[in-house]
Amino acid sequence: MRGTAQVPASKSESNRALIIQALAGGGQLHNLSDANDTQLMQRLLQNPAAPVFDAEDAGTVMRFLTAYLAMTGRQTGLTGTARMQERPIAVLVDALRELGARIEYAGQEGYPPLRLRGRTPQPATAEEMEPIELTVRGDISSQYISALLMIAPTLPAGLRIWLTGKVGSRPYIRMTQALMQHFGAVCRDLGTVLEVRPQSYQPTDYTVEGDWSAASYWYAMVALAPEGSHLTLPTLRRYSWQGDQAIVGIMAQLGVHTEFLADETLRLTKTAPAARITQDFTDCPDLAQTVAVVAAALGVPATLTGLESLRIKETDRIAALQTELGKFGAALTDVGEGRFDVSAENFRVEGQTVATYHDHRMAMAFAPLALLGEIHIEASQVVRKSYPQFWQELEKVGFSLPAPAV
8 A cells, every 4th residue: 555645734723723713813724624513613603693502513613612701701502422422521511601691401410501691890990800721631632621721822811720630632732722822812731730821822824734543544444554664744743732643653653653744644554563562542542443453453452541531532543443353353341440452363354344423533443454454434525524525535546445434
């Protein structure tokens, strides 16, 4: 397998940049993601008077818009798919209420849909005023924290967030801070305390980087490809704000060497994998499915930790992985204390059908197994959430998709 694969622009960067651009009142954004989540965010932000905003199945859209709409005083509704209405949002709502937002639950307490009733006016800024202080759990979703950080500069006295417990996906928080700084707002990061003083965002241009989460599937392809295989991936930076760049080091253990070339381009080459691996996914949970499938397919025993947030993603990703890996003769076993072991005594690919559970990452994590035999992916259109051109890119490097991909 050889060639060049185009990865989409980062939807994580794109959706943060869109919120900050709206708060800044201008600036040009280049290379925005064509993922459904980003297209959805654009449409909703362009229709500020909508009586109801539908975030569909997009976690960043739901969490970021909850904070943005609440703290800009909008009176509207915010809903999502049936699965979205099972994903908790109380941590964010409670925090926003402390900041003066008037938010009600339209259904089950602690979950979308929401009714936003504007906000209680806060006193004008005074130099002697201390920032409002919030205590927020860090072990549920970093998106709550990012949502609060992005609106923090607009508060009369700013915001100080005390993080409690184990903080997951911290690189996503750092990405938010970096984008805020690019648009002129500074966030002080003191580890367990994040502080943002009142300040104005400045309209600024920004070019979005390629998506390292999407690149992870090409790493999986090379890991499972024949000897001598290599791929080139453009638009990815050596010094990235994205936590999922961790895939470089993880896949080095599973037989993929990364060489950074000029012009934000990298080349992947197949090498020999390690005998076994141990990996913590606290800061990069979206890579867990990809790594679990590759380790099982290569017969490399793996111990995975930091998977707590996978239970509340588009689906229960731990349960989904356990079910689908079982079809291939592999297992993801909960061995206690937050540890999961991947094992496969007789891994085989022989025409199995993979269920995707309305989860784009399930489809793309299992797709590389086609290098070992024919497989069938149910509801393959789920990739539109983050990587609409995924199946077409597979065809460009030689995969056969005899049935329509969508």
